[in-house]
């Protein structure tokens with residue numbers, strides 16, 4: 001189980017890193033959550049708020065996380081510890097958060113595999129609602145698919161940083177872009193699809209005319225920025241720790257944020273026009289991807305082919321994200337506990353799989369176990385998206401803004417003064433004031449309700 005610090009993995013190129021980090025960012029958050037959240041929160045209004053938050057807090061936090069990672073060359077816990085012992089807890093929050101997210105993320109990942117297999121076998125899902133409900137309520141099937149998804153994730157992580165994570169991302173990400181464009185073209189050319197496009201790009205402010213509604217939109221958009229950009233829990237500290245000094249962190253953070261937002265918007269263009277064209281509800285919620293879309297595919301010529309293409313692209317997105325979640329905890333075991341990569345990944349995967357089983361069963365047999373009135377699955381998502389990630393992000397801003405310091409961060413961001421940092425002033429204002437203030441205000445307001 002020996003492991004030397006020198007043998008830590010490394011991304012072999014800037015492009016490979018950007019693909020891996022974009023792979024972490026682009027995931028179920030973009031394809032599953034973003035469309036239904038925007039459907040529930042006034043369409044374009046949500047999209048606009050999301051973009052503002054992504055620029056004002058997403059980019060600076062991403063940049064800060066990557067610089068902490070590259071500076072320390074350690075996992076989140078080790079990284080904070082080495083910069084200032086008293087702030088080790090921020091890294092601990094991150095590692096716990098990765099655990100929580102992956103345990104439920106892989107349940108949904110499992111659902112995706114189930115759909116691919118179903119469509120591949122040529123099965124026509126004539127009653128999509130019934131099919132979905134029967135499936136998620138079953139005591140066995142969701143658990144099996146969850147285990148399979150976790151095993152695939154573990155397999156890639158065992159392969160290591162450049163040969164596992166980077167290599168798989170370099171294949172899956174470009175494929176994902178091509179596939180999503182295929183689906184978008186099909187969707188926007190459906191007759192009646194125009195309404196869906198309008199819903200997505202023309203803001204309807206009547207959806208946010210009360211304080212409650214507005215704060216709900218703001219909280220959802222903020223939670224989504226953290227979740228979608230993989231922020232506040234150390235995934236990008238971990239990936240940043242495998243970076244060479246000459247990689248331009250600023251450019252990388254713009255590209256990753258832009259690609260992630262692009263995929264979220266493309267997902268909206270893929271889904272909304274189809275939903276409107278066939279007369280379904282855009283605000284269908286989490287079932288949008290698994291219930292509404294299969295109905296849409298069912299009513300479309302050659303629908304089954306588009307269904308397969310679509311769910312494969314969702315799968316690629318999900319795996320490249322889950323890999324980054326597993327890597328956070330694995331890298332902690334490798335760096336701090338000195339375990340081997342193989343042992344660490346398998347060990348961590350087993351524990352995550354175990355917790356995930358409860359999440360998987362909370363749609364059926366364990367459905368009446370409630371924590372504060374919500375199911376196990378919902379509690380896990382609430383804990384990660386609405387609590388751990390924003391708190392992790394908040395403390396990270398405070399840490400970078402006031403403890404480690406903007407100058408130290410900037411030293412790393414500029415690769416020791418070699419690269420110009422034109423936005424330093426804005427970065428500083430965002431880290432010290434804007435991001436912490438937005439996170440805090442939204443956080444407190446949502447708890448007061």
Ligand code: PHE
Nearest residue numbers: 025027028029030227228230
């Ligand atoms: N960003 C991923 C998504 O949108 C989820 C994720 C969160 C991955 C945090 C890694 C870390 O699906």
